[in-house]
Amino acid sequence: MENYDLHTHSKASDGSLTPTELIAYAKHCGTDVLAITDHDITDGLSEAITAANDAEIGFVPGIEISITWAHQTIHMLGLHIDPDNAELQAGIKKIQAYREIRAQRISEKLEKAGIPGALAAAKRLAEGNIISRTHFAHFLVEEGHAKDVKQVFKRFLVRNKPGYVAGEWADLEEAIQWIRAAGGLAVIAHPARYQLSANKMRQMLAIFRDCGGVGIEVVSGSHSASDIQRFTHVAEYFGLYASRGSDYHGKHTAYADPKRLPALPENCRPVWTHSDWYAAR
Ligand SMILES: [Zn+2]
Numbered sequence: 001m002e003n004y005d006l007h008t009h010s011k012a013s014d015g016s017l018t019p020t021e022l023i024a025y026a027k028h029c030g031t032d033v034l035a036i037t038d039h040d041i042t043d044g045l046s047e048a049i050t051a052a053n054d055a056e057i058g059f060v061p062g063i064e065i066s067i068t069w070a071h072q073t074i075h076m077l078g079l080h081i082d083p084d085n086a087e088l089q090a091g092i093k094k095i096q097a098y099r100e101i102r103a104q105r106i107s108e109k110l111e112k113a114g115i116p117g118a119l120a121a122a123k124r125l126a127e128g129n130i131i132s133r134t135h136f137a138h139f140l141v142e143e144g145h146a147k148d149v150k151q152v153f154k155r156f157l158v159r160n161k162p163g164y165v166a167g168e169w170a171d172l173e174e175a176i177q178w179i180r181a182a183g184g185l186a187v188i189a190h191p192a193r194y195q196l197s198a199n200k201m202r203q204m205l206a207i208f209r210d211c212g213g214v215g216i217e218v219v220s221g222s223h224s225a226s227d228i229q230r231f232t233h234v235a236e237y238f239g240l241y242a243s244r245g246s247d248y249h250g251k252h253t254a255y256a257d258p259k260r261l262p263a264l265p266e267n268c269r270p271v272w273t274h275s276d277w278y279a280a281r
């Protein structure tokens with residue numbers, strides 16, 4: 001079976017590699033088809049398309065859209081999107097504006113907790129690209145407030161902690177609409193990471209499917225073997241296609257390296273067999 005990795009991040013959002021470096025690394029990992037899915041931005045895709053052509057690796061232009069649903073942040077992948085689609089671009093501009101406001105609020109809250117200078121530091125670490133919580137996390141590690149990124153999230157950036165700011169991202173329905181307008185397939189990312197009750201998860205997936213969503217990540221860099229099993233059944237129950245992605249962010253990635261990512265279970269219907277899927281090569 002071809003090796004698909006349909007979820008990775010470049011420097012255009014919070015990854016540490018440029019799109020060209022990411023393509024080279026994917027090639028080194030034995031990936032046959034790679035999607036770059038930066039958070040709420042498509043800026044890395046044109047460089048990636050050229051690099052993928054040169055490296056002779058299959059490429060899928062993608063995005064990972066931030067959504068607020070039932071007070072939770074949910075991530076939705078758009079795969080095989082047309083990055084130039086006006087409706088998609090107008091949608092993600094709204095999220096990018098909110099991201100700036102959120103960065104300011106996180107910084108103010110950290111300052112109140114006795115940690116000044118976070119916004120300037122996060123901006124420096126983002127190198128002119130969009131600011132994410134990962135950039136704040138690296139700053140807090142640098143300053144010795146935590147030993148690693150994982151600990152930062154636990155101590156500072158989640159609900160009831162000093163740097164937590166509630167999300168006000170896209171609606172589930174509108175994000176699916178943007179992805180569809182851009183000719184893409186909507187896929188729920190890393191479902192095991194959401195703190196939703198079984199009932200809420202079912203509700204969310206039913207709305208997702210009824211609005212035209214087609215897939216769910218069964219294999220993710222952040223999924224355990226039992227998560228994979230669970231979401232294989234969930235995908236089958238909802239008639240969703242299964243996706244596979246490492247969520248690789250570069251060397252400091254918190255999740256499994258693409259080289260060690262398990263294959264999709266045999267009884268899954270891979271998202272790349274969907275009738276609207278086009279091999280990019
Ligand atoms: Zn995500």
Ligand SMILES: [Zn+2]
Binds near residue numbers: 007008009064189
């Ligand atoms: Zn991701």
